[in-house]
Amino acid sequence: MGGRPHNQKFKEFWQFIFPLIVAGMIWQLAVSFSFIDVALLPTPSMIAQEFYRLIWVKQTLLHHLGGSLYRLALGYIFAIAVGIFAGALLGLNRTVREMFSPALSLLIAVPTIAWVPVLLVTMGLGDKTVITAVFLGGVFEMTYSTMAGIRAVNRQQINAARIMGVSGPKLFFKVLVPASLAMVMPGLRLSNGYCWRALIGAEMLSAMILWGVGKMIYEARFWNDVKIMFVGLLLIGVCAVILDRILLKPLERGTVEKWGMLSGS
Amino acid sequence: MGDAIRELKMNSINDAKLSIRGVDKIYGNGSKRVIALEGVNLDIPDQKFTTIVGPSGCGKSTLLNLLAGFEKPTRGEILLDNIGIEKPGPDRGFVFQEYALFPWKTVLGNVMFGLVNNGYSRKEAKQRALDYINLVNLNGFVNAYPHTLSGGMKQRVSIARALAYDPKVLLMDEPFGALDAQTRKYMQEELIKIWEKCQKTVVFVTHSVIEASYLSDIVVVMTARPGKVKGIFKAAHPRSRDYTGDHFLALRKEVLDCLEEEVRKEIEMDRP
Secondary structure (H helix, E strand, O other), rough: OOOOOOOHHHHHHHHHHHHHHHHHHHHHHHHHHHOOOOOOOOHHHHHHHHHHHHHOOOOHHHHHHHHHHHHHHHHHHHHHHHHHHHHHHHHHHHHHHHHHHHHHHHHHHHOOOOHHHHHHHHHHHOOHHHHHHHHHHHHHHHHHHHHHHHOOHHHHHHHHHHHHOOHHHHHHHHHHHHHHHHHHHHHHHHHHHHHHHHHHHHHHHHHOOOOOOOHHHHHHHHHHHHHHHHHHHHHHHHHHHHHHHHHHHHHHHHHHHHOOOOOOO | HHHHHHHHHHHHHEEEEEEEEEEEEEEEEEOOOEEEEEEEEEEEOOOOOOEEEEEOOHHHHHHHHHHOOOOOOOOEEEEEEEEEEOOOOOOEEEOOOOOOOOOOOHHHHHHHHHHHHOOHHHHHHHHHHHHHHHHHHOHHHHHOOOHOOOOOHHHHHHHHHHHHHHOOEEEEEEEOOOOOHHHHHHHHHHHHHHHHHHHHHEEEOOOHHHHHHHHEEEEEEEOOOEEEEEEEOOOOOOOOOOOOOHHHHHHHHHHHHHHHHHHHHHHHHOOO
C-alpha cells in the first residue's frame, strides 16, 4: 500500500478534475455569450467570487459547514453503530431475519426526506430532527450491508475455522467479522452518501437551526440569490468526495481491496 | 468368554484409526428425500493413505463431511481412535477443494490460525508455521496474501494449515480438482513427499482413478447413489509410486473395472 507511483495519483487527480474544468468553461462561455439569462444563472466565475466573499468577507460559510458536519458526524456514527449491530443480529439469527427483513426492505424503500415532517412534529424544529434524519438516512443501508455481508461469508471458511476448533464468539470475531467486511466497507461508503442527502434535506425543512449548508441554500431562495445556492451545492459535493477519498476509500483500500475480497478488483 | 470377545474387538478396533459403522445419511423429506449414504461400513487404518473414489453424486464428499463433523450421520456412528465424532475439532485437518483460506490473513497468518487457537503461544505458533510453510516449499511467500497466489500454491498453504497443528488424520476433499493437469500431477508428487515425511492417516476423496491409484495404499470404491462401499483395493507393498509401473497399472485396472459398472448405473439413473 502507498506503493502507487506518484504520477499515477497525479493522473487520477487530473481524470477527476478535467471534466469539471471543461464543463465549467462551457458553462462560462454559454452565459457570457447570452445563450442563457444571467439573471437566473450565474457564471462559474461569479460563483467563485461569491465563494470567496462568503469565506473571507462575510465569514459565514465555515459556520454553515461546521454546523452541517457536526450533525452529519453524529448521525453517521450512530447509523454505523446501530446498523452494524442490527445487521449482525439479522445476519446471524434466522428467526430474527425472517421476522424483520420484510420491515427492512420497506424502510430502505422510503426516501429519508419523507421522515422529516414526522420528525419535525415529534422532535421539534432543531438539531435533534436533523441528526435523527441523518441517522435514518444511513442506518438501513448499513444494516442491510452488514446482514448481507454476514450471510455471504463462505461456508467453507467457516468450516475451516470450525475444524481448527474455533466456534462461538471466537468464530464471529475471527472469521465472520473480517469476512463480512467485503460488504460492510462498501456499505460504509454508500451510507455516507445517503447521510449527506438526508442532512441537506432536513436542514432545509428545520426552521429552528441557524447554521447549515442546507439552510444556507434554502434561505438564498428568499433573495433569489442563485450564486449562494451554487456555492452550497459545490460545497456539499466537494465535502462528500473529500470525506470519501480521505477517510472511507483508504479504509477500503487498506482492507478488503488489499485482501482481494472486492469482486471486480 | 467375555474377555475373549473384548480382546477380539480390541484387536479389530486397534487397526482402524477411523471406523465408520452402519452409517446412513438422508437429506430432505417426502418426495425430496435423498439417500446419500446407506449402510456404509469402513475401517480406515492408521498411517495409511486411503482414497475414496466413486461416480459423481455417490456421497463420497458427504462421507468426508461426516468424518470432519460438519454434518451428522442420520444413522450409525463414526469413531476416531474409538471415540465418537460429535463435531468438528482439531484432531482432524481438512483440505477443501476451493482452498477456503482466509483472504484477510497472509500465508503465515493462515497457517498460524489453527495453532494460536489451540494453545500454542504466538512465538511457538510462528516457528511451527514457518516450518510447515517450508515443508510445502512456500518460503518466499510467507507474507503474501492468498489472492496473489496461484491455485497450486493456495492448496499448498491449505495443506500446511491443516498439518501444522498436528491433527490425527488429514481429510482431503478433491483438493486438486480445481487445478490444471500439469499442476495437479506436480501436487500429487508433492503431497506424497509431504506425506512420507509426516506419515499421517489420510482420507482423500477424488473422482480420478489415476490419482487414486497413484497416491493410495488403499482405494475404496463407492457405488452410485445411494452410496455404499463396493470394493476395497490394496496397493502392493512396498510400492513404487510410478505412473508407468506394474503396481500402478494393476491397481488402476482393478479400480476401473469395479467403477465402470457404477458409472454406467449412474448414467442410466440420469435418463428420464
